[in-house]
Amino acid sequence: MSDYGFEDTTYKAVGGYDGLVKLVDDFYEAMDTLPEAKRIRDMHPSDLEVTKDKLVYFLSGWMGGPRIYPEKYGRGLSLPMAHQHLKITAEDAKAWLTCMKAALDKHDFPDDFKAYLLEQLAFPANRIHQVSQMKHGHAD
Numbered sequence: 172m173s174d175y176g177f178e179d180t181t182y183k184a185v186g187g188y189d190g191l192v193k194l195v196d197d198f199y200e201a202m203d204t205l206p207e208a209k210r211i212r213d214m215h216p217s218d219l220e221v222t223k224d225k226l227v228y229f230l231s232g233w234m235g236g237p238r239i240y241p242e243k244y245g246r247g248l249s250l251p252m253a254h255q256h257l258k259i260t261a262e263d264a265k266a267w268l269t270c271m272k273a274a275l276d277k278h279d280f281p282d283d284f285k286a287y288l289l290e291q292l293a294f295p296a297n298r299i300h301q302v303s304q305m306k307h308g309h310a311d
């Protein structure tokens with residue numbers, strides 16, 4: 172197993188800032204097209220420019236690269252807090268990860284890197300789902 176969690180190895184493996192911009196573009200393109208992602212696409216504003224930028228800036232630091240989100244957006248971000256206004260089910264968390272898988276599959280990344288990243292992203296995705304359940308009292 173490669174040591175992608177070490178320092179900025181994940182950030183470098185994704186291709187740095189430019190790689191992240193491409194990945195996030197493909198991620199939202201998948202969300203725009205995959206039928207199982209329609210519900211989560213509809214939670215977003217129709218113009219995705221700012222959301223895309225925020226995800227790029229957030230993932231930069233999350234992947235061990237430059238912590239540029241607070242610099243640009245004024246303060247750090249708690250993922251559960253940033254999503255607490257949304258009712259996010261387990262299916263929604265799964266759909267989010269499916270979009271990310273589709274985006275990763277469009278690129279020439281090593282398979283172990285794709286598997287590592289999806290495994291790591293499942294943690295915040297599940298946490299966001301759990302906090303939404305507690306907040307909104309839904310069972311799914």
Ligand code: HEM
Binds near residue numbers: 265299
């Ligand atoms: C669990 C499934 C998820 C769903 C359904 C979801 C949905 C959304 C939606 C609808 C927005 C836009 C909110 C708005 O404009 O009001 C958003 C923003 C955002 N999401 Fe997610 N998201 C999920 C998981 C994740 C994960 C796993 C990450 C990061 C690893 C993430 C990172 C972000 C970031 C950084 C923003 C911008 C927040 C801000 O700056 O206010 N999301 N998400």
